[in-house]
Amino acid sequence: MLLKGFLVAFALVGLVQAASLSQDERIRYDNFSVFKVRYETQEQRSRLRSLVEEQNNFKHWGAIKDELHLMVSPGVLSQFKTELQRANLSAEVMISNVQELIDSEKEADSRASADESFGWKKYSTLAEIYAWLDGILAAYPTVTEEFIVGQSYEGRTIRGIKISYKSGNPGVLIESNIHANEWIASATATWLINEFLTSDDVLVRQMVETHDWYIVPVLNVDGFVYSHEKDRMWRKTRQPSADSSCIGVDPNRNFDVRWMESDGASSNPCDWNYGGPHALSEPEVQAMTDLVISLKDKINVMLAFHSYSQVLLSPYGHSSVEFPPNYDDLMAVAKAYADAVAKLPYDTVFQYGSVGGLLYPATGATIDLTYQEGIEITYTVEFRDTGHYGFILPPAHIIPNSEEALAGIMALLEKTEELGYMKSKKKL
Numbered sequence: 001m002l003l004k005g006f007l008v009a010f011a012l013v014g015l016v017q018a019a020s021l022s023q024d025e026r027i028r029y030d031n032f033s034v035f036k037v038r039y040e041t042q043e044q045r046s047r048l049r050s051l052v053e054e055q056n057n058f059k060h061w062g063a064i065k066d067e068l069h070l071m072v073s074p075g076v077l078s079q080f081k082t083e084l085q086r087a088n089l090s091a092e093v094m095i096s097n098v099q100e101l102i103d104s105e106k107e108a109d110s111r112a113s114a115d116e117s118f119g120w121k122k123y124s125t126l127a128e129i130y131a132w133l134d135g136i137l138a139a140y141p142t143v144t145e146e147f148i149v150g151q152s153y154e155g156r157t158i159r160g161i162k163i164s165y166k167s168g169n170p171g172v173l174i175e176s177n178i179h180a181n182e183w184i185a186s187a188t189a190t191w192l193i194n195e196f197l198t199s200d201d202v203l204v205r206q207m208v209e210t211h212d213w214y215i216v217p218v219l220n221v222d223g224f225v226y227s228h229e230k231d232r233m234w235r236k237t238r239q240p241s242a243d244s245s246c247i248g249v250d251p252n253r254n255f256d257v258r259w260m261e262s263d264g265a266s267s268n269p270c271d272w273n274y275g276g277p278h279a280l281s282e283p284e285v286q287a288m289t290d291l292v293i294s295l296k297d298k299i300n301v302m303l304a305f306h307s308y309s310q311v312l313l314s315p316y317g318h319s320s321v322e323f324p325p326n327y328d329d330l331m332a333v334a335k336a337y338a339d340a341v342a343k344l345p346y347d348t349v350f351q352y353g354s355v356g357g358l359l360y361p362a363t364g365a366t367i368d369l370t371y372q373e374g375i376e377i378t379y380t381v382e383f384r385d386t387g388h389y390g391f392i393l394p395p396a397h398i399i400p401n402s403e404e405a406l407a408g409i410m411a412l413l414e415k416t417e418e419l420g421y422m423k424s425k426k427k428l
């Protein structure tokens with residue numbers, strides 16, 4: 001009852017306060033705040049979700065178990081607080097002013113740009129990443145090779161790099177930045193590419209040289225460029241909708257696997273989790289699907305890099321009670337990753353579970369496609385943090401986060417091998 005009152009009150013507010021534009025036409029988030037809202041029942045959760053669906057003033061940022069993170073525009077802040085109290089939902093401020101975080105990230109990026117080299121002290125743009133990739137391909141011609149995933153809606157090339165020291169290795173596919181605003185994903189993917197080619201650590205060398213790596217540093221290229229140039233919080237693709245003025249689709253809800261089933265995506269074109277007008281409506285998602293199908297016989301492990309929450313999520317996305325046949329193995333491998341990260345001196349704790357079991361239904365994701373195509377060890381890896389900075393993770397975290405990814409992946413591959421998943425698939 002209390003919740004009902006809470007929703008009605010919001011519906012009556014009816015105030016749409018859009019984020020404002022700055023002089024250079026970047027979208028600003030002055031005094032937008034992010035709240036952690038704890039809920040106890042799935043009903044409360046779905047009511048919070050419908051609040052997001054109904055009003056542009058609320059954006060769903062992220063979630064960890066029993067907790068939703070909502071960005072609230074300043075015009076509805078006082079009503080939000082009042083109604084939370086009335087509904088007996090507990091919430092705490094996670095970020096008081098989103099724009100301040102964006103500004104400090106930008107300052108750190110421009111300070112780091114002053115020394116000109118491609119480093120991991122700042123978040124790089126797509127142009128910088130591609131120029132750096134050209135340099136890597138030129139510098140390591142015998143062990144690297146470019147592959148083209150496809151073209152984006154706006155006509156950009158989605159590029160990938162294969163790293164292979166000998167033929168016949170088991171394969172690892174890494175997809176990164178399918179969600180545009182999760183900049184730590186491509187920062188970590190590029191750091192790993194560099195480490196794989198330059199590290200002189202014996203164990204790293206052994207891991208790198210006994211696997212074939214297929215890495216796509218930025219899949220959602222249009223959204224990524226838009227997130228750098230116009231809207232730091234942009235998540236989706238950039239294809240306009242035929243039914244709405246809202247642009248873009250959540251590409252990680254657009255794969256043709258149980259698309260839109262089980263409340264696993266939104267049918268509202270304005271929602272961050274919009275599943276699209278039909279499965280595979282986004283050219284980037286079609287291109288990634290084609291890549292997975294063309295490589296599936298060579299790939300034993302697939303990882304999709306995301307932020308934030310510090311979790312490893314296995315299939316399935318559609319159900320909280322149905323699990324893949326090798327779920328116990330998936331959890332043993334995820335535990336190896338989490339344990340390896342825990343051994344580093346950063347006090348970073350990773351949880352693990354299936355998408356549907358640990359979080360909530362999310363369908364049409366890459367990992368459900370890769371699993372369906374026979375890649376049995378596959379995860380969404382949600383990097384730092386658990387909700388202090390969320391998507392706007394300061395660049396000082398790039399290297400520690402990347403070190404955690406390296407240690408985690410080394411342990412994950414070792415456990416995968418131990419459980420017998422690294423055999424050549426063609427011989428099976």
Ligand SMILES: [Zn+2]
Pocket residue numbers: 179182306307
């Ligand atoms: Zn994501």
